[in-house]
Amino acid sequence: NAGVMQNPRHLVRRRGQEARLRCSPMKGHSHVYWYRQLPEEGLKFMVYLQKENIIDESGMPKERFSAEFPKEGPSILRIQQVVRGDSAAYFCASSSGSGQYFGPGTRLTVT
């Protein structure tokens, strides 16, 4: 049973470009969470989605960030007009309702 998959693993964007991060949950999991880890810090919750629904986006920045989890396909975290401060590791986790299992993360570098 494949674990949580994220791609790309590393992403470099220039300031002002868009970043798209993908997350495929474990088979049978319908809950997806996105977290951000800034250098030398713990993980901070961003958004929680179930299929086609955003359940909790209390950790998402108000502008430039959006997330979706369509009926078919992976969950997408989208960052528009990236800035240097967006450089971080972005992790998604999936759950069937008990315990969250994390992907390997996408490391975003904004130059």
Add this chain to the structure above:
Amino acid sequence: AQSVTQLGSHVSVSEGALVLLRCNYSSSVPPYLFWYVQYPNQGLQLLLKYTSAATLVKGINGFEAEFKKSETSFHLTKPSAHMSDAAEYFCAVSGTTTGTASKLTFGTGTRLQVTL
């Protein structure tokens, strides 16, 4: 509201010595508690979780943790450290219901160093 405090951002032990990583939590609702381990440039791996069953929880790689409600603690221990245990360890708390309560709130992490 929930929060987690991990005492000691860096802990160093000798190989074969006891590992003790401290975690205290604050929660206005009955909590679920978790320990995760992160190796360099990798994702988080679930070590163990407390979900209101037994207060002493055994996890992978010989780790265990005890939930103590009176002390609001969930410290992680391992009797004998191995070099491969060197990593960053995160304690996390969530609510026990689904929905918005299920998001994880993490501590700032403890970096474990194991020396010969």
